[in-house]
Structure formats: structure tokens, C-alpha cells
Amino acid sequence: xxxxxxxxxxxxxxxxxxxxxxxxxxxxxxxxxxxxxxxxxxxxxxxxxxxxxxxxxxxxxxxxxxxxxxxxxxxxxxxxxxxxxxxxxxxxxxxxxxxxxxxxxxxxxxxxxxxxxxxxxxxxxxxxxxxxxxxxxxxxxxxxxxxxxxxxxxxxxxxxxxxxxxxxxxxxxxxxxxxxxxxxxxxxxxxxxxxxxxx
Amino acid sequence: xxxxxxxxxxxxxxxxxxxxxxxxxxxxxxxxxxxxxxxxxxxxxxxxxxxxxxxxxxxxxxxxxxxxxxxxxxxxxxxxxxxxxxxxxxxxxxxxxxxxxxxxxxxxxxxxxxxxxxxxxxxxxxxxxxxxxxxxxxxxxxxxxxxxxxxxxxxxxxxxxxxxxxxxxxxxxxxxxxxxxxxxxxxxxxxxxxxxxxx
DNA sequence: TTACTTTTTGTAACAGTGTTAACTAATATG
DNA sequence: CATATTAGTTAACACTGTTACAAAAAGTAA
Numbered sequence: 001x002x003x004x005x006x007x008x009x010x011x012x013x014x015x016x017x018x019x020x021x022x023x024x025x026x027x028x029x030x031x032x033x034x035x036x037x038x039x040x041x042x043x044x045x046x047x048x049x050x051x052x053x054x055x056x057x058x059x060x061x062x063x064x065x066x067x068x069x070x071x072x073x074x075x076x077x078x079x080x081x082x083x084x085x086x087x088x089x090x091x092x093x094x095x096x097x098x099x100x101x102x103x104x105x106x107x108x109x110x111x112x113x114x115x116x117x118x119x120x121x122x123x124x125x126x127x128x129x130x131x132x133x134x135x136x137x138x139x140x141x142x143x144x145x146x147x148x149x150x151x152x153x154x155x156x157x158x159x160x161x162x163x164x165x166x167x168x169x170x171x172x173x174x175x176x177x178x179x180x181x182x183x184x185x186x187x188x189x190x191x192x193x194x195x196x197x198x199x
Numbered sequence: 200x201x202x203x204x205x206x207x208x209x210x211x212x213x214x215x216x217x218x219x220x221x222x223x224x225x226x227x228x229x230x231x232x233x234x235x236x237x238x239x240x241x242x243x244x245x246x247x248x249x250x251x252x253x254x255x256x257x258x259x260x261x262x263x264x265x266x267x268x269x270x271x272x273x274x275x276x277x278x279x280x281x282x283x284x285x286x287x288x289x290x291x292x293x294x295x296x297x298x299x300x301x302x303x304x305x306x307x308x309x310x311x312x313x314x315x316x317x318x319x320x321x322x323x324x325x326x327x328x329x330x331x332x333x334x335x336x337x338x339x340x341x342x343x344x345x346x347x348x349x350x351x352x353x354x355x356x357x358x359x360x361x362x363x364x365x366x367x368x369x370x371x372x373x374x375x376x377x378x379x380x381x382x383x384x385x386x387x388x389x390x391x392x393x394x395x396x397x398x
Numbered sequence: 399t400t401a402c403t404t405t406t407t408g409t410a411a412c413a414g415t416g417t418t419a420a421c422t423a424a425t426a427t428g
Numbered sequence: 429c430a431t432a433t434t435a436g437t438t439a440a441c442a443c444t445g446t447t448a449c450a451a452a453a454a455g456t457a458a
Contacts, residue, residue, distance in 0.1 A: 003455080007405090035444065046408045048447075057445065113312055202426080206434090234415065245437050247418075256416065 015053045017043045022060055026106050034060075061110060068107035075100045214252045216242045221259055225305050233259075260309060267306035274299045 021042035025034050036057060040047045054060050079096035083089040101108040220241035224233050235256060239246045253259050278295035282288045300307040 007454095036446080037444075047445090048409095049407065051446075052406085235417085236415075246416090247438095248436065250417075251435085 011053075014043070014045070014049065018050055018053055019060070019063060023064070026064075031106065031109070064107070065110050068104065068111045071104065071107065072097070072100050072111070210252075213242070213244070213248065217249055217252055218259070218262060222263070225263075230305065230308070263306070264309050267303065267310045270303065270306065271296070271299050271310070 018039055021039050022034055025038055025042070034057075036047055036050055040050055043049075054063070075096045076093050079092040080089045083092045217238055220238050221233055224237055224241070233256075235246055235249055239249055242248075253262070274295045275292050278291040279288045282291045
């Protein structure tokens with residue numbers, strides 16, 4: 001009775017092709033070129049088929065957003081696991097974050113751009129345990145230096161992330177030279193300074 | 200022969216009403232509600248009139264972007280002028296930046312969101328002299344501490360801005376509690392820590 | 399195989415978008 | 429007054445997300 005299984009498999013296949021076709025469109029022509037019709041054309045199905053797999057366009061974007069966070073989380077984790085010292089771990093994660101952002105600009109744009117879905121983005125980041133797990137222990141050493149101890153966990157976490165997100169955003173807005181080596185130095189100094197400030 | 204003047208005046212008046220109507224729409228219903236048709240309806244003119252004043256919709260957004268930078272620049276300037284000590288100036292500007300972002304979320308979103316126009320945004324920021332003018336002198340004291348002296352101006356400037364933009368962005372993505380007093384403390388600590396790190 | 403049911407897929411439309419070509423109405427100039 | 433210029437409108441094109449409804453295909457039972 002593999003008939004139902006076959007159906008499910010086929011359905012999953014179509015779903016995958018939708019996402020695949022959508023991603024190809026985004027990669028080739030950017031987010032603005034992503035439309036239900038063009039996806040339908042690409043997968044050679046009619047439009048309502050897409051709506052039988054995703055409630056609406058935002059649901060598709062949300063899917064990509066999730067995938068983006070999955071990938072970023074994995075990058076951070078492997079970067080951390082390659083280091084022992086907490087300070088080096090932080091630096092490695094910063095580098096990984098940075099590289100992810102520019103190697104996957106479409107993802108990053110969707111994930112953190114102030115435009116599109118961004119509803120439960122914060123929860124997603126909170127779920128990136130390997131982010132906070134490494135940061136918090138390092139941060140605890142620095143609590144005493146804060147003028148508002150009760151907020152310092154949150155503070156340091158936000159500061160670290162803010163430096164990263166801010167550097168990336170500002171660099172992205174500038175576009176021209178995403179791989180400019182001088183920016184790598186800026187990143188190194190920024191995170192290095194942050195770590196030194198904690199010590 | 201004030202006849203030509205009257206025409207020019209009238210033309211300017213229509214132009215202003217376009218921007219005014221557009222802004223009203225954005226304020227009431229957000230950026231997604233802004234459409235040429237709805238502007239045309241609001242000002243009781245036909246659509247092509249709008250195109251005789253602005254090349255396209257992006258040109259209207261760009262106009263708002265410019266206005267946003269004008270306002271931000273002014274806020275920063277007055278914040279700075281109320282302080283003497285460079286450190287206090289930095290902190291005051293950070294507060295002003297923060298307040299501007301949340302008092303004018305639509306502006307900020309347009310100006311720094313990774314979505315919309317953002318072409319010559321960087322130039323706009325570079326034009327905000329009162330930003331760099333205050334930051335750079337303070338930063339020069341800290342050049343020696345950088346491991347890559349040749350990039351440290353850029354570094355510190357980017358770091359300062361990044362902390363601000365990052366904090367604001369992350370806070371905005373969270374939406375819920377933009378005026379949460381705990382976030383004010385986070386801002387204070389973040390910038391305070393930055394200034395201390397420079398000293 | 400035939401009749402019926404369910405699931406899958408397609409057609410066609412609605413309401414909206416940015417944009418522009420072509421036309422008309424109003425105004426200023428000779 | 430006729431003429432040239434400007435101001436403004438109508439109507440369309442080519443899109444967008446979304447959905448109601450019909451048709452076709454596939455599975456099930458007699």
C-alpha cells in the first residue's frame with residue numbers, strides 16, 4: 001500500500017521544487033523578482049498549487065528565514081567548536097557571523113532587514129544557544145564593571161551582537177566592497193576591543 | 200509679471216501636498232500602504248501629475264530618506280552643542296540617535312533598513328559632519344591601542360555607529376517594548392563602556 | 399468495467415501595484 | 429483671434445498576491 005506514501009513523497013517533492021525555484025529566482029535576480037507567478041512558471045504548475053503548499057508568500061519567506069537561522073546557527077557552532085579559549089571562541093564566532101552575512105547576503109537581508117517579516121526573529125536568535133552559551137560565561141567576568149549590574153547580561157549580549165549586526169549592516173549598505181580586506185581588520189579590532197574591554 | 204512666480208509657487212505647493220499626503224499615509228498605515236494611486240486620491244489629482252513632480256516612487260522615498268538624514272543630523276548637532284566634554288558629547292549624541300530612531304521609526308526604517316533604496320545612504324551619513332567631527336577627535340586618543348593603527352579611525356567610527364545601529368535594529372526587530380526603560384540602561388552601558396574603552 | 403468519490407490541478411477572475419502613451423483642456427504669447 | 433505651450437486626464441500595459449470555481453485525474457467500490 002505504498003500508494004499513499006508515493007503521494008506524500010510527490011507532494012514533498014513539489015514543495016521542495018517550489019522552494020528551490022524560489023531560491024534560484026532570488027539568487028539570480030534578488031528578492032524583488034520573487035513572485036508566485038514566476039515560481040509557478042518555473043516549476044511548471046499553476047498558481048494555486050503553490051497556495052496548497054504555502055499559506056501565502058510570507059510563509060515562503062518565513063521558510064527561507066528559518067533556513068537562514070539554521071545555517072547561521074550551524075556556522076556559529078562549528079566556529080566555536082574549533083576553539084578552546086572563550087575569547088578565541090568569541091572571535092571565531094564573530095568571524096563566522098561576518099562571513100555568513102556576506103556569503104549569504106540574501107539570507108541575512110531577509111533575516112535582519114528592518115523590512116519584511118521580522119516578527120519572531122528575536123525568538124529565533126534566542127534559540128541560537130551556541131551564541132549566548134559562549135557569550136554569557138565570558139560576560140559574567142565583566143559584570144562588576146557595569147554601572148547597572150542587573151542589566152549587564154543583557155547589555156553585553158546586546159552589545160556583542162549589535163557590534164556585529166551594526167558592522168555588517170553598515171558595510172552592506174555601502175555595498176561596493178563587501179570583501180574589502182580593510183573591513184576584516186575593522187572587525188578584528190572591534191571584537192578584539194570588545195573582548196579586551198571585558199577582561 | 201508675477202504670473203510665472205505664481206505658477207512656480209503653485210507647482211511647489213502641489214509638490215508639497217504630494218509629500219504631505221504620502222507621509223500621512225505612511226504614518227497612518229505604514230510604508231506598505233504608500234501607493235501612487237492613494238497619493239493621487241488624497242491630493243485630488245490624477246496619477247501622472249505625481250510623475251511630473253517625481254521620476255518614480257523611489258524618488259519619493261529618497262526624498263523622505265533625505266529629510267530623515269536632515270532631521271537626524273540636526274538632532275545630533277543640538278545634542279552635541281549642549282555638552283562640553285567630548286565624552287559627554289558622545290553620550291548625548293548616542294541618546295539623541297536612540298531617541299530619533301524610536302520617535303521616528305518610519306524614517307529610521309527607510310534610512311537604514313536593509314530593504315529599500317539604501318544606495319547612497321553611506322554618503323549621506325558621511326555628510327553628517329557633526330557625527331564624525333565629534334567622534335574622530337575623541338578617537339585619536341585611542342589610536343595607539345589598536346592593533347591595526349592604520350584602520351583605527353575607521354574602526355572606532357564604525358564601532359560607535361555599529362553599536363548604535365545594532366542596538367536600535369535589534370530592539371526594533373523585537374518591537375514590543377521600544378520604550379522599555381531597561382533598554383535605556385543598556386544603551387547607557389554600551390556607550391559608556393565604549394567611551395571607557397577609549398580612555 | 400462501470401459508477402461514484404475524493405484529491406489534485408487549471409482557468410479565470412478580483413483588486414491592487416508602478417508606469418506611460420496619447421489625448422484634452424486650460425493658459426499664456428504673438 | 430489664432431497659435432503654441434503647459435497642465436491635467438483617460439485609459440491602458442504589465443505586473444503583483446490571492447481566491448472562487450470548474451475540470452480533470454486518481455483512487456475506491458460494486
